Every structure is written in C-alpha cells, then in structure tokens.
Amino acid sequence: MDLIIRCEGFEQKFGGLRYEVRRSWVVNGDRYETTRGWEYDHLGLQTAAWQDLGSGGWYFEWTGERVSKPCRDLIHTDGSVGTDIDGGSPYLPVAPSLPHLIESHALTDSVAMWKPWPMDSLAASAIELLDGLVEVPEASWGSSRWRLSDTVAVMDYDRWDHKNPRRRTLVWSREEAGHRQVQAVLDGWQHQDQGDAVTPGGTTS
Secondary structure: OHHHHHHHHHHHHHOOEEEEEEEEEEEOOEEEEEEEEEEEOOOHHHOOEEEOOOOOOEEEEEOEEOOOOOOOEEEEOOOOEEEOOOOOOOOEEEEOOHHHHHHHHHHHHHOOOOEEOEOOOOOHHHHOOOOOOEEOHHHOEOOEEEEEOOOEEEEEEEOOOOOOOOEEEEEEEOHHHHHHHHHHHHHHHHHHHHHHOEOOOOOEO
16 A cells, blocks of 8 residues: 555656756866756556565656666655666665755756866865855755855765765866865865875875
8 A cells, every 4th residue: 555655646746757967077187967867757557666675665666867777766665766776686775755856956957067076086074174065955865965055066975886885075166266165175185185195204104
C-alpha cells in the first residue's frame, strides 16, 4: 500500500515535469559545460519496484535524467531519491526528497554562467574564509551542501565511488567583486600551504 500511495503521489505532484539543468566546471584549466534534461515520469503499471531489504519499505524507478547511464533513478517510499549505481546494487539515497533535488538543480543551473574555479582548488578551511556565504537548507543535505552569497556559490558533495570515497568542492563567482574575493582567499591559502611545507632552513618538510 505504501508503494501504491508513493507512486500515485509522485504522479499527481510531479508527473509531466520537464526542465534542463546547465552545469559548468573547470578541470586542468579547461572549462566544461553540459546541459541535461530531466523528466518526471514513471511507467504506470510497467514501473519496476523493489523491496528494500536493508532499510525496509520499497523503491521504484522513474525517468529522471535523460542520459545514457548504467544506473536507475529511484524513489523510495520514505520520500528519498536514490540510485542503484549499476542497475543491480542496493538502493543508495542521494537526496532526502524530490523538492531538495529540484532546488539543487535550480541552483546548479543558475550558477552555470558564472565563473567556475578549478575543482577542489579551495580546501574546506579556505572556503570558511569566504565572507557572506549562507547555507541553502532547501537545496542541501548530508551528502551535498550549497552555500551562497551575492557573488560566490559553493557546492560540496560526496562522491558515489565506494572505492575512492571523498568530498568534492565546486566554487563559482560572478562580477569582479566575487572573482577578487575567491582569488584573494585562494592566493592566501596557497601561500600558507607553501609556507607550512618549508622549514626555516629552506628545505621542504
């Protein structure tokens, strides 16, 4: 019954929703941009569903991101959104709810035209030096967090790779004020990092 209620609720509230999400990032000095479509549909009576033997409840597939991939986009009867990594693994939650996922997509799209900084160029300690950043709770959760000011955006998230689990950080800025703020913190952090690695005698520690 919970599965039927969740499927019907999804169809009534989100069925037919369509939008595109633009993304931008920098790797090795090169800027990359993508645009991916999202479709909020399931397959009616043909929708596949599975029992969650680990946490209880059920989860079912929906269209989700329109891109070739080995995994499925899934929705759990507890309200969370997830995936199964390779089409056969246990359910892995990636967002606490569809509204959280949609809000995160909206922010990702809105900063896509800002200046992206190299991935992981700023450590967590350096990002704390950026003034004015405020967490966006409606687009954030344990494994993914958005922080914003008028001219700087920061998103950090956990990778899905179980063999190489780690936190990644993306930073964007707009207008000269935002660019200067990020550059100043980056320069200061790099200078401090280099200083920590050099002993008074001039040799690296």
